[in-house]
Amino acid sequence: xxxxxxxxxxxxxxxxxxxxxxxxxxxxxxxxxxxxxxxxxxxxxxxxxxxxxxxxxxxxxxxxxxxxxxxxxxxxxxxxxxxxxxxxxxxxxxxxxxxxxxxxxxxxxxxxxxxxxxxxxxxxxxxxxxxxxxxxxxxxxxxxxxxxxxxxxxxxxxxxxxxxxxxxxxxxxxxxxxxxxxxxx
Numbered sequence: 213x214x215x216x217x218x219x220x221x222x223x224x225x226x227x228x229x230x231x232x233x234x235x236x237x238x239x240x241x242x243x244x245x246x247x248x249x250x251x252x253x254x255x256x257x258x259x260x261x262x263x264x265x266x267x268x269x270x271x272x273x274x275x276x277x278x279x280x281x282x283x284x285x286x287x288x289x290x291x292x293x294x295x296x297x298x299x300x301x302x303x304x305x306x307x308x309x310x311x312x313x314x315x316x317x318x319x320x321x322x323x324x325x326x327x328x329x330x331x332x333x334x335x336x337x338x339x340x341x342x343x344x345x346x347x348x349x350x351x352x353x354x355x356x357x358x359x360x361x362x363x364x365x366x367x368x369x370x371x372x373x374x375x376x377x378x379x380x381x382x383x384x385x386x387x388x389x390x391x392x393x394x395x396x397x
Contacts, residue, residue: 217304219331220245220311220391221324223371224338225363226355227348229379229387230313233338236388237311241397245309253296261288272358278346279358283317294323301327315363321371334395337373338387340380 220237222230234247254262261267266286272279285293297320300312314320324333340348345360375394377387391397 215307217307217331218243218245218309218395218397219300219304219328219333220395220397221328221333221335222311222313222338223316223321223336223367223373224379225340225345225360225367226315227345227352227360228338228340229348229384230338232384233377233379233387233391234311234313236384237391237397240385240388240392241309243309243397245311245397246303248300248303248310248312250296250314253292253299257288257292267292270356270359272356275358275361278361280361281356281358282362283359285318293320297323297327301331304328304331315367316371317363317366334375334391335371335373336391337368337371337376338379339368339376340378344380 222234224230231247231249238245238247254268257267263270264286265284266288268289269284269286271282271284273282274280300310304310316324342361342364345364349355349360350357375391377390379387
């Protein structure tokens with residue numbers, strides 16, 4: 213008999229440290245947890261669909277004199293994200309414990325609630341001050357400058373969490389230990 217899967221769902225703005233927290237958590241849990249990254253699914257898109265109205269379109273606007281990158285999701289992008297959530301459920305159905313690293317916008321949280329019903333899901337909000345996020349975003353070199361600013365007020369809207377973490381004031385390992393201890397992982 214396969215033990216029911218447990219799912220740690222990390223939600224937060226890009227560059228907040230979700231992937232670093234996930235990797236740290238993998239090293240300290242009793243059981244094996246697979247790390248599922250939204251970015252890996254985005255990389256499945258054909259070249260050009262990551263800045264295309266059919267996939268995901270990005271438009272830089274100024275907000276208080278600073279760039280803010282608006283994300284518009286087209287039909288292919290919507291199918292990709294719905295498919296990712298269902299692939300996560302399929303992995304969990306096979307007994308795989310998962311740490312999911314995502315940026316929940318729009319109806320994503322509600323869709324997750326539906327497809328992950330029946331699994332033990334720990335919803336974790338990961339945040340940091342906007343200035344910290346913008347510094348990290350610019351230092352990474354692989355992000356559009358302004359994504360964090362646009363996502364900042366949107367990513368946690370209407371979501372009830374089991375745990376909230378401030379990744380601006382704590383290390384990834386500190387955050388991972390809080391998750392492990394809180395949920396006895």
